[in-house]
Amino acid sequence: MIQLWMDLFISTLYFSIGIIGILLARGGIKLLMSVEIIVNAANLNILAWAINIQDYNGIFFVLLSISIAAAESIIGFSIFVALHRKGKGIDLTKLSDLRW
Amino acid sequence: MDDILIYLIFAFPLLFTIIPLFTKKYAKLISTVFSGLFLLFILYIFIIKYDKTSIYTLFSLSNGISFDVIINYLTLPLLLLVALVIFIAISYQDKNIENSYFSYVFLLEFSLIGVFLSYNLVFFYVFWELVLIPAYFMLGRWGGPRKDYTSLKFLIYTHVGSVFMLISIFIIGFYNNSNFSYSVLSNVKNIPSPLIPIVLLGFFLAFFIKLPSFPFHTWAPDVYVESPTTSSMIFSGLLSKMGAFGIFGIFINKNGIGSLLPTWVGVLLIILGITSIVYSALVALAQKDLKRLVAYASIGHMGFITLSAGVFLYISPLSQYLNGIKLILTGGMFMIFAHGIIIPILFGSVGSVERSTGTRSMNDLGGITKMMPNLAFIMVGGFLASLGLPGFAGFISEFSVVIGSWIVLQYWSFILIFGMVVVASYHIWALQKTLFGPYNNYLGKISDMLLNELWPMLLLLIIAFIIGIYPYPIYHLFYNYSNILIGGA
């Protein structure tokens, strides 16, 4: 039987993998993939709780969240494509124009 | 019917703001005509509203924030002063200036009228801050060589004071069910006592920075020197009166927050006043720039206002001195009007000197009476009026303040009269170095005062003389207001 704590454990682990990915990413693609991982982990968490307390409104929230995550990753990719076309590359340590 | 007049008082300057932007060549002519007509309109209102107090509501935003307007003994002469000085300043202005200058002047006039006339603290604050915007541009676009530093200093310095006043206004308003009308200033018992010093400090900073009074005065010499002559007239003649109006209207009103002030605030104001007078006189004696000397003269005059407010606060519990208290209070308030009339004459003459000879440094000038006899007449009249010569309006207020402060100062009065001797000496010294003595031939051939510079200054000089001989119309209003300040009806 799948119990609540197993789902929560998986989603926390998944979430922390995403955090580490954001902090340690060097390229833009890795950053976006890590953001997706985090969103996925949060969705999993909500689903686990929704089934557990049998409030099925959460499922609709998860569906909304998935679609917004997809839209956001498209925007992110298009930013990086535009940056690449400008010749600036996608190395995050070099993209620091908005500084003091 | 009355309501329409009040709407018009506000609508006319707002309308005049837009009109000069449409014409380039006739901007000055149209502005002079408009401000002259507005002055006649204000004179009409002065006559029909003389000796009455009335409160009008123009529009309401919510229960406690409504645009109320009050015309009483204090605000009516100030309204007249605003219209008069703006008219004189615009008439003096040379017409070769961008037309946006005149719209800034009218916007300034609109905000000033709002500051003096409003009966609601929120609108008072809005207009107070609104004054800074045209002032910043009048100084920053057409000023002298150091205009960038000076306009920024002016903006930030006065704004800091105003922000503290905002805190005070909020405290007063929110402890009175969000009612921000001036009438809640009487309910000062509602404010819990730990917050009272903050309220008093807020108003103190705002008014005494604007005045300008001794420790906070250093923005004034830079601002008055760097701005063009017309802007100097308006700044020293009207903007400083905002601070004085705040002091007499809000700060020391015994029916309002004045009852919260402890007696040592009176001593502090007396010390600040005397220091303003003597200190600014001594610094003025060391100046070489004529306009900077006039700026310090202006600061010195404001010291009399501080002194009169301080004496009132110190002595007012003792009711057997009633005549003397009313004398000194009215003297301080009368200085508002007298100084507002006299200081544009000084700045105007210095401006003429600068335009004709190209320099303001007293070491380079000398004996210019030979070439500029009209200027000599105006300049001698203006400087003598400024040092408190009887026969001009300044004497009445200085005399009242010195006489009234004797009972408090006793032998410290000798410091005050030492200051007055220094004031007389730097004025006469400035006259001697500029106008008299042998003519400095390096100046070449210079032209006399232009007609558009001469007649506004002559008009102000005549008004200053008439007010000095027959002060009753203005003095009576301030005398009645001093009754209110003491705590009577």
Place this chain on the structure above:
Amino acid sequence: MNIYQLNIWNQYVIAAFMIFVLPIVMFPIILLIGKFSEFGKKISGILATSGIFISFILSWYVYSKGTFSFDPSYYYFNYEFPWFANITWGVYVDPLSITMALMVSGVSFLIHMFAIGYMGKDPNKHIYFAETSLFTGGMLGLVLSANLVMLFLFWELVGLCSYLLIGFWYFKPNAASAAKKAFIVTRVGDVLLILGLAVLYWATINTNNTLSIYNLDTQIPMLINKMHSNFQLALAGALILGGAIGKSSQFPLHVWIPDAMEGPTTVSALIHAATMVTAGIYLVARVYPIYIYGQPWVGFLVLYIGAFTAFLAGTIGIVVNDIKRILAYSTISQLGYMLSALGVGIVIGESTVGYSLYHLVVHAFLKALLFLSAGSILFMLLDIRDIRKMGGLWKKMPITITAMFLGALTLIGFPPLAGYFSKDAIISLSYYGYMENTSLFYAWFLLLIGTFLTTVYTFRMFFVVSLGKPKSYAAENAKDPPWVMIVPLIILSILSIIYGVFQSDFYNFFNGVYNMSTFKFDIPWYIEWLPFIFVLLGLLIAYLYYATYKLSAENFARKSGIIYKIVKNKYYLDFLFTNIIAERFMLILAKVFNLIDKYVIDGIVNGIGWIFKNLSDYFKKIQVGIVQYYAAIMLGGLIAILITVIILIGGI
């Protein structure tokens, strides 16, 4: 005697107002007419003179109550209306003020007539006549004013006209500088006067405290029942005396009059001999009850300042060579006589006012006469002022020198001319005061020595100017001035000769001022003739040294050594005021304050700005632009908030 309160429509009140309003109104009229037309410039002198003449007629009308005779009936009047606060404005006519009005308008009329000739060729003469007309109107307003504040207004007005007229030839640097000095020195006196008025105002705060003269005369006797009030009265009196010292140039504020001689001679005659400098004496006489009812030390102050100044100025007058400066020091000395006469009142009471004023009127005539004759000499001698370059004018300008001779005789107090009656009366009065109160000895002594000094310097001037051989080209070609300048000289000479007749009438007339009776006193006959002995002694000395050159003045000067040097430098007072106080103290103080303002106070303001700018320079380094940096900080902040919430709320 009663002072009646009249209303505005009484013809005497209107006449009294017109006395001083008319010349003041002539000021802008003459100025504008002269500025805009050439013909106006020519008639400006005549306009001013006729304005003053009308004032003189009006004063006579008010004096004699319409009868134009010599013996008026004794009622006087007061009219006031409110000016500001509870201070009033109005006219107060009593023997003191109407005498001054008559004297001022009369002498001013004669001097204006003289000036028509003297200033005839000056291109700015319309400005001159406008300003002297304004001055006369101001002086008349001063003597007729009903309130001390109004008096102060006219006091400053005459000070202003004095400033403008001394600096009339503004392109001369000496003139501009002298005008500045006059204004500032009298301003020191004026601020002391303001403080005196302040003390008076608060001393009468609970009675009718309008500072009007009518009220003061009735209130001051009532005040002495209050505690400390006679100290307050004495303090007020001392401060008002300070104002009088400034305006009437007593020690130590006498330094402005000698320099004021840079102006035209008619200005010196009008302002610095007859009228403005007597305003201080008039003021002390006007508020005289203060000195009687106040503590006695203030009366002693008045007495000894007057006596000391009389002596001091006399000594300096002997060593100066400029003819106008000799007359200036003579004026200072005679004003000292008037002031000390007022001071004797601590022994005698208010009746000394009559003695002082009699000498004031006689001195006005004779000093105007002397200045106008000096003016004639200067006019004909092309403005050479050093008496050592004149000489032998006795033959060249007989009428002028005769007038000067009569004036000199009057000044030294030679009987039976008017000066004997006025000046010797004061000296006798001070001896009587000494008999009553021995601390007045030095006052009498100084005044007596002053007689000797007066004679020596007056006749030194007269002998050097008129006898001997002409010592310069201009002196050789001198002749008598035109008729318009001679007539005033003749009139003033006649007045100087005959005015002694009116002595007792004058004192009787002044009884009306303070409800007193003429003071009669007796002193031993040998004391009474002692001043005349000194006069004869002085004449002998001046004759020996300067007329016949039997004794040499230079040898005497060399033998006196250090004393001569001190006196020649005017006791170093001028040096003290100008070099030490003004240049080395005040200007340095001003520069110090200027530096404080620029670097300390403005430094704090700029310093606050500098602090904030550097703080922001430091804190802006957080914005590095690298996204993970921001993400890491967000993560850290989130963890911190969570921990805080868990700790505060206490458990999951």
